[in-house]
Amino acid sequence: MESEFLSLGLDIIGLGVFNFDFGSINSESPVIKAVYGVLKEAEHRSTFYLPYWNLPLADVLVPRQAKFRADLKVINECLDNLIKQARDTRVAEDAEALQNRDYSKVSDPSLLRFLVDMRGEEPTNKQLRDDLMTMLIAGHETTAAVLTWAMFCLVQSPESEAKVLEEVDRVCGDRTPTLEDLKAMPYLRACLGESLRMYPQPPILIRRALAEDTLPAGLRGDPAGYPIGKGADLFISVWNLHRSPYLWKDPDTFRPERFFEPNSNPDFGGKWAGYRPDAVTGGAALYPNEVASDFAFIPFGGGARKCVGDQFAMFEATVAAAMLLRRFTFRLAVPAEKVGMATGATIHTANGLSMRVTRRTPSGGSGSGAPGAAAKVPATV
Template sequence: MSSAAPQLPAAVNGGSQKLRFRQTGLSRLSPPSTLSPALPRKRFSTKCQSTSVEKPRTKRNLLDNASNLLTNLLSGGSIGSMPIAEGAVSDLFGRPLFFSLYDWFIEHGSVYKLAFGPKSFVVVSDPIVARHILRENAFAYDKGVLAEILEPIMGKGLIPADLDTWKVRRKVITPGFHSLFLETMVRTFTKCSERSILKFEELIERENHDKKAIELDLEAEFSNLALDIIGLGVFNYDFGSVTKESPVIKAVYGTLFEAEHRSTFYIPYWNLPLARWIVPRQRKFQNDLKVINDCLDELIKNAKETRQEDDVEKLQQRDYSTLKDVSLLRFLVDMRGADVDDRQLRDDLMTMLIAGHETTAAVLTWATFLLAQNPAKMRKAQEEIDSVIGGEGITAESLKKLDYIRLVIVEALRLYPQPPLLIRRALKPDKLPGGYNGNKEGYEIPRGTDIFVSVYNLHRSPYFWDWPNEFEPERFLVPKGNEDIEGWAGFDPSRSPGAMYPNEIISDFAFLPFGGGPRKCVGDQFALLESTVALAMLLQKFDVELRGSPDEVELVTGATMHTKSGLWCRLKKRS
């Protein structure tokens, strides 16, 4: 349940509603100017790196030159003395911006300035600097542009909330994701996944009985599955979207599409007077919000009518096997001393609905995409499932033994982080560390500076990962020393004892699948566990192949990294 930040704020996207690029398997999982996986495991300086792998420069037109001139005039010295990225305007069209951010990272280093006309941004691609922003000086920053985009949808939910509201709500919500609740949720994950499996089996029986196989869009199926899980786990509502469609489901998807639209549209026209009534798209959005809010209000009302108030400790020790409505909403309503108005509860639920749904569906999509291109790794995963689960269902205990499946999930999150950017704004002047190969004196930034922490760059950095563009789940088992990188503690699985999944502590902020520090995603374990259960149950029953070539899978970016036309796969029942 990652903080599903839109990939780009409206002011930065250059007007393209959907940026896309063509994938060609693992060889094209990376931007053009990355280290070849065949290179030996050694470090390269920034200068050597940019020289050895620099992509050919495209011929710049008059608009490109004018843009760069404007960038230099308006940004030169407004944010410290860091390097300035001079990209062609054409770099902003035809592919996701975070690919250009990677190229500029290789060229300019871990911290650089990027300007679009009068607006400057600082792009961070270094774990040392990311740690400073997200953990060491976290309360000197808020969500900035991100909050402005999401506030009309999520209100004062955890993602867009101001710091004062966030501090109060975080203390209330975090205890709800306690260990007994998560263990109980495994049954919900299994129940919802079984619906999908049964649907696939019935389709095979009805449409292609002889060949025991069928072709379908797994991204759409994962999206339906994630929606059902969030509905039941967070606010005790069964969408049943795997097998049916309702006005509420249509409204949820309409709201998701609008969140993506706002994150990737150049001009925030929805803020104009009367736009919500005059523009058809915005009228539909307001109607969709009303349908969802009415549904949430009714659920909150029902939960409060059956309230059983108790202290947090006792709520966490409940016998969940006898509780009829096991949900985060039930916990929040029953918590003594946590009285809150219905509007705030609704904002909290809406935030988790949007954030938790999109990211989980995306993780499952790309994990399947990667495994389908690596039959040997898929067989290894299935052998583990057969050994641990056999013909039985998944339990909380058996889930702990699915070591390889869990690594597949986190490796998919490394290659396809959801979201690829974390957005922050400085609430006061600060001094950023220089990072690896950066200015040893650091970089002074003024109040109001907008920052992109590029999770995509961090996860594919050739300075902190061996073979960064290769799909290697086992990499998380091997400690990695910091060698000559001052200020980075290296990668050490023993640093976070008891953790079922690698995290930012183990990697010292080189791996940020759910952010880090105080504002890290509160539902990270919920999302990881549901993804693991869903993937394991799919592979237990089916062999999965891509319907066509990986070239046919195109990527678009918005709230998350997802496909343009679905992940069409061939599912064949395992014997």
Template structure:
């Protein structure tokens, strides 16, 4: 069998990843219970943390994992009730899993949780489906399309600005606005137009689709930590109110997406990839990614697969951007000196916001706004989206030591949590890890105490943001390795455009103490109760 590839470009069509059978899972489950709660000697070598059920089920699990990480180190085994997970929070170990041996792992529990929502979409898809769909999707994010999307980002953010202006006018000079809700709305409108050519119009009205999506994601989070999969029982979707609501919401979402696919298929297009990537998108009636996918789809790609792709991009494409904008503004509002520097950079690049007509940055201006982009990167460091990556071992994988001393092996069938929250706040990898400091990304940092870790090197930044290469896997805002998010550049362009347009025009003040802004976990980290801000014109 060929060696497992580490990047998408290295994929050999003859490569077949390891498979995991039901016997493997049952055998491992019994072994883990005996090793954790009985007298059988542990085969994996990891320290065991018996987690508090109240900690792990009563709130966001990523918060509960951080104190365990500080106590037990970058690799430990978390056991609560019958569930056992290996928790990884060390950059050297994470590099081994995501880059060196990505195909020794499946999405495991994550795929099981997301399958009812995303089906065979890019995030939960098994290897065979993922390989084919990634090759179809990646060309869609080409330079000409991204250039055109920057204009779309500005158009949608302009509608956000007009709505904020209206709120301020009604409030005689200022208004109290839930900025998380506004960022969710504008990012949904952007993803709707960019991916589906569909106007959700959520900046001007409440969207039933987005309510359905949020409810489904909350159900996914519920299923990830509940002890028993009662939702698989016969008639659960009829007798259990939350499961009945989940079914109704999924029906609404599926009807909408299937309608959009049929609409896109009604137009004739070209299948020539080079022609598609050299389009003048300003003259294209439907510049959406769906239109691109319909044009280049192969005979073996079904409407169902297109639906799964769209659902994945709807969730991943809008949730992440809304969350990073929310937490970035939350952090900036607590540091007035830093906020002033960010606003000064925006004014220097775009000019002061004179007049009533808002203007949007172009691609070149976004590239020049380095501090704005680093603030977004720092928000992703402190509030990673998602805060946990989930994998399942398909073969035994010995782990490198990194910052620890134990000889640990991930056993075939073991479920693994990669705690991005812990990794991004690792005290051995970041100076003052809990401080919001975007300028950290301009300074090199090394720690010989983390064996085989190259440290952080700002000279390696090659795109819009520092990434896993720059930090040697201590910073993975869009994942890493072969299954890294393909929409990272799209997301950074979108977030930079929206943040620049709002900060150029408005002052923001917290209306409650920062410590009162709690966190909830869906697909990303949400605030608990919104982010109410006092908004005034500059």
């Protein structure tokens, strides 16, 4: 299922950002193979202590660096062609007209189309290509990881799974979910939030100090705080934060209900505002976030450097989960411990997420058909 979710994420990003169908669900394209190669190299560089790839001729003499260069070439050529196509079909309008354009009625609606029309980007614009590459690579793998671990957790929690199925069947039945449907499925959204709490993507955030500063003491730390120098790199363990027993009750337990319950810790002496579900349910947010948790929950970071695609990713994951769970029943095909975990830029399974999949019929809701019964013939993915 992990590989299936990766293909799904890439195809969605391809259509949404580039109006390009990679078709990776049905066949492995050269681009997706190159994307995964680049991701593996990025993970390698983030953990290797010596930046040997900066040495002269390293990209020629070192096999993995030569492969990395070849993978980058495949991706860059693909992006260059997409930018050129958008540039060649650009419709010049003033900024106000472009901002008011209904992109749902454009023949090739995409983020790339908007950027090219708005800014008149040249096909050789390296900044645009680099931005698009970031969206292509980071924009599909993280969502796939959310779905992977949410499915892993749900199938091991029968009570949570039953609540999700009841909600999906009641709200969506057998039709495609709408935005209003997503708003009417708070428990499914909480399950995805809980997946991100337990398996944050990425598990570590890196920030660089732009000036000298002092980190606050935190809980039971040095009252004077911790001075940091200009240029220092700070590694923030999102994993430890999300699984801290000082911030979350039963932190290692998959329990989506926690996001409907207020939570605080008096040991912080008022320095932590706690988690406030009303900041989600009573505000504009549909998902738990750093504001509602006073930065105890930061799967997308926070502040000026927060992920710009957080809402897109969560909407995408919610729709995908709803459409799959309403049609199929998933069960682990191997013991849970055999799935394993491997960390890098994101948290992967170590051995893939092998599951047995049986067809079910949605019950109740807006759909049709009899109550959810599984088909007789199972399939293993």
